[in-house]
Amino acid sequence: MIKIRNLQKQFGSTHVLRGISCDIAANEVVCIIGPSGSGKSTFLRCMNALEEMSGGEITVNGFNVHDPKTDLNQLRQSVGMVFQRFNLFPHMTVLENLILAPMDVKKLSKAEAIKNAELLLRKVGLLDKIDAYPSQLSGGQQQRVAIARALAMEPKVMLFDEPTSALDPELVGEVLAVMKSLAHEGMTMVVVTHEMGFARDVADRVIFIDQGVIQEEDVPEKLFTAPANERTQAFLSKIL
């Protein structure tokens, strides 16, 4: 589903990503961990071309992101993204947030878009909030709506960038539960997170990024209990 070869990213003289290569299979759930500033967000953003790469190759769902001829709008339609901040349109109701892009971009009829939105809201447990405005929801509820909104485009891959970092601790669990059920349904997911419990339970693989490269990647059982790399050991000893 995702193939990355020697990905490079520089911001001016700052060389943030220094040759990242990895493959992510369909239905796989990969968690990305690493210190603040190590390039995790930049890495995700390169995958759906929100950030222009400086070198290397990325193929996502058959789209060559590195190819200037690729239709980036089409690429982004098949890649859902959920950010740390919920990014809902504040002046629109939950329903309006969910039907906008499917009608605009996928050309669904309003009736079809509403039907899908209702299914998705039921899935994230928020059907009763369908007419609420984002400001009337808790952070956890807003983030669940943001996930539903991304799913409304029927993406092949979902990218999550620290989706629970901005939440009060008591609201983290409800968002992780939605992500967990999505993983169990077979969604291909790349999740930047500091939630090591989630990574342990849900990830097929954990990638540790530091100093612009993948320092280590492994199944969570191994990476968390017996990391081989010194940097991984040092990072985990600070957060576990």
Ligand code: ADP
């Ligand atoms: P992480 O998500 O792991 O915390 P980021 O990908 O956000 O790290 O950032 C990696 C590095 O790239 C940081 O040093 C950051 O300051 C730098 N960086 C990120 N975005 C930009 C930008 N738009 N312009 C300049 N530097 C940036």
Ligand code: MG
């Ligand atoms: Mg980040």
